[in-house]
Amino acid sequence: MKEKMETQNRSVHIARTLQAPIELVWEVWSKPEHIAQWWGPSGFTNTIHKMDFQDGGEWNFIMHGPDGKNYPNRSVFKEIVPFEKIVYEHFNPHFITTVLFEAKEEETIIDWTVVFDTAKMLQTVIKAHKADEGLKQNLEKLATYLSKQKPM
Template sequence: MSDLKNRTLTIEKTFNAPLQLVWDAWTQSEHIVKWWAPQGMDIKVIEHDFKVGGTWKYAMPMPDGNEFISEGTYKEIIALKKIVTSADFKPMTENVELQAHFEADGEKTKFTFSVIHATEAYCKQQEDMGFYNGWGSALERLDKTLETLTT
């Protein structure tokens, strides 16, 4: 097994919103549909059973009529601190682990998002395929969604 650091892609961001609001936006279906996909894309929540062992499944309609499916199973949930889930984004990314860490910083929230891959090579391939652009775009949408929820 290669070194964890070399198999992990991470984005750190500080949201100008309180911890509870950021947590809710990440964990509640009515908020997830507003930001989970990259800019310009829609998302449908098919399943969202937010508990350890629970599954989630979202569909993103594509211009060609097909749907891009993302799904996983929650492995660890520590309220207002951490979410760990398996994830498949078929057909582009499969068998990865998502880790979302939340930390209050006054009225802001420090957020660390990591995706752990099975191998270093797979990690590099995902980075080259646009990991930072794709997730960066979704997290920008989350930022804008949070602004509408705080005003």
């Protein structure tokens, strides 16, 4: 709990119960052909250049904004615990994302936290890119994408 208090002013957090089994949620998070379909805020599309889904693996992609701008992204997966946790470090701007997964019968609880280096950096990213709203939209796109997938 102490860590949570220390990062509270420099993090964005969202949690939700998804109407899909954990195996399917994990698959759409861990496979580039899936994540390219739902990642990012509303109106964004993606081109995944590399997604080496393992500890130390790189994730390089471009988010294509509805405004026609391209937003290159580079991350490194720091910790992957199958069906439990994904931690990655994003560069420029720098932040650490932790996504926790919990199976609950045929549903999955997802707990998603993004921690920036400073409160000022978080506020800058919120002002420039609406990162807080973008995280909500990203999770909504994930839920919608999952609803269209065939059961495993």
